Amino acid sequence: MKITGDKIKKINKAVFSEISKIEDLNKLEELRIKYLGRKGELTEILKSIKDFTIDEKRQTGPVVQKLKIEFEKLINNKKKELKAQGEDYSFGDFDPTKPGKKIKIGNLHPLSKVDEEIRQIFTSMNFSVIEGPEIESEYYNFDALNIPADHPARDVWDTFWIKNPENSKLRMKNEELKNRDSKSTKAKRLLLRTHTSPVQIRYMEKNNPPFQVISSGRVFRYEATDSSHEINFHQVEGLMVGKDISLANFKFVIEEFFKRFFKGQKIDFRFRPSYFPFVEPGVEVDIKFKNKWLEVMGAGMVHRNVFKSAGYNPDEWRGFAFGMSPERLSMIKYNIPDIRLFYSGDLRFIEQF
Numbered sequence: 001m002k003i004t005g006d007k008i009k010k011i012n013k014a015v016f017s018e019i020s021k022i023e024d025l026n027k028l029e030e031l032r033i034k035y036l037g038r039k040g041e042l043t044e045i046l047k048s049i050k051d052f053t054i055d056e057k058r059q060t061g062p063v064v065q066k067l068k069i070e071f072e073k074l075i076n077n078k079k080k081e082l083k084a085q086g087e088d089y090s091f092g093d094f095d096p097t098k099p100g101k102k103i104k105i106g107n108l109h110p111l112s113k114v115d116e117e118i119r120q121i122f123t124s125m126n127f128s129v130i131e132g133p134e135i136e137s138e139y140y141n142f143d144a145l146n147i148p149a150d151h152p153a154r155d156v157w158d159t160f161w162i163k164n165p166e167n168s169k170l171r172m173k174n175e176e177l178k179n180r181d182s183k184s185t186k187a188k189r190l191l192l193r194t195h196t197s198p199v200q201i202r203y204m205e206k207n208n209p210p211f212q213v214i215s216s217g218r219v220f221r222y223e224a225t226d227s228s229h230e231i232n233f234h235q236v237e238g239l240m241v242g243k244d245i246s247l248a249n250f251k252f253v254i255e256e257f258f259k260r261f262f263k264g265q266k267i268d269f270r271f272r273p274s275y276f277p278f279v280e281p282g283v284e285v286d287i288k289f290k291n292k293w294l295e296v297m298g299a300g301m302v303h304r305n306v307f308k309s310a311g312y313n314p315d316e317w318r319g320f321a322f323g324m325s326p327e328r329l330s331m332i333k334y335n336i337p338d339i340r341l342f343y344s345g346d347l348r349f350i351e352q353f
Contacts, residue, residue, distance in 0.1 A: 001050065008060075011041060012067055019074055025082055029096065032075050037097050042068050043073035110353045111234060111342055114330045115130040115216055118236050121260045125253065128213045132199030134220075135162065138188035140198035144309040145278040148271050158222040162190040192220035195323065196235045197278060203239075210242035227338040234326045241302070241312075247283075248258030250299060258287055258296070262333065265289065274298060278306050279321055294332060297324040
């Protein structure tokens with residue numbers, strides 16, 4: 001690129017002519033970019049000087065550099081003039097010619113998304129959401145749910161017991177009182193709840209039927225971790241109580257829930273008999289998702305003894321209860337192979353959702 005004195009004079013004349021016509025800072029910035037931006041005319045001239053001969057560099061370099069300094073002064077003076085006229089916009093150090101920076105935004109954890117979706121579906125079916133403590137008493141976690149101390153079903157739940165000197169004393173006292181009315185033995189040992197069912201007992205003690213509720217929260221199991229097991233996970237449990245509640249009501253509610261949750265997917269259902277101490281009869285719910293049968297829920301009609309623990313007349317009221325894991329549903333919905341990924345803290349995993 002050959003730079004002549006006439007070309008430099010032409011640029012100089014154009015700069016003075018154009019800047020005199022500028023009336024706002026936006027146009028002024030456009031003019032600055034035209035001549036002094038990364039690909040501006042003066043910038044290109046300065047870049048090309050490296051290819052000049054030594055004599056050309058000595059002759060042209062100072063002239064172009066002087067013009068650049070004068071132009072910068074003109075820009076600054078014009079900017080002050082426009083501000084004095086009431087224009088308050090300032091570019092500061094911002095260069096509009098630079099590529100924009102990608103703004104980093106947060107992502108909802110997949111469990112948060114699934115939990116919110118579950119709540120929205122059930123509340124749209126007139127269920128209320130209830131919560132309860134994560135540190136629970138032995139009474140609410142086991143006894144009130146028809147799982148007394150000597151019941152073999154209690155072995156299913158590997159429990160985190162809270163270290164408390166009073167626990168051993170309470171256990172001895174409860175042994176003495178175990179043949180008395182169950183409500184006299186509520187002050188039992190403390191533990192990290194193994195399921196969210198205790199929330200339902202607490203709710204029934206303080207509320208009269210009919211009602212339909214779900215409880216959602218963390219639960220804890222003292223067990224080895226692998227791709228499908230964790231010591232800390234979540235559960236969503238539901239309860240509907242009324243005078244004429246049946247498994248037909250349960251079947252409708254659950255099928256409607258899964259059809260909405262896996263919207264757009266063809267879902268087949270299978271209900272198998274099973275055993276849970278707090279329901280009778282008990283059922284396992286399977287869904288056929290992408291041509292594969294998957295176990296997704298345990299449920300059944302609330303046991304008479306559970307109603308008695310809550311102070312209800314089992315001859316007057318009937319209800320169904322169910323429990324499921326948001327982790328399990330998330331793994332199915334998003335094709336997540338390992339439950340431990342939810343708690344890994346790896347942002348690469350979270351950012352996919």
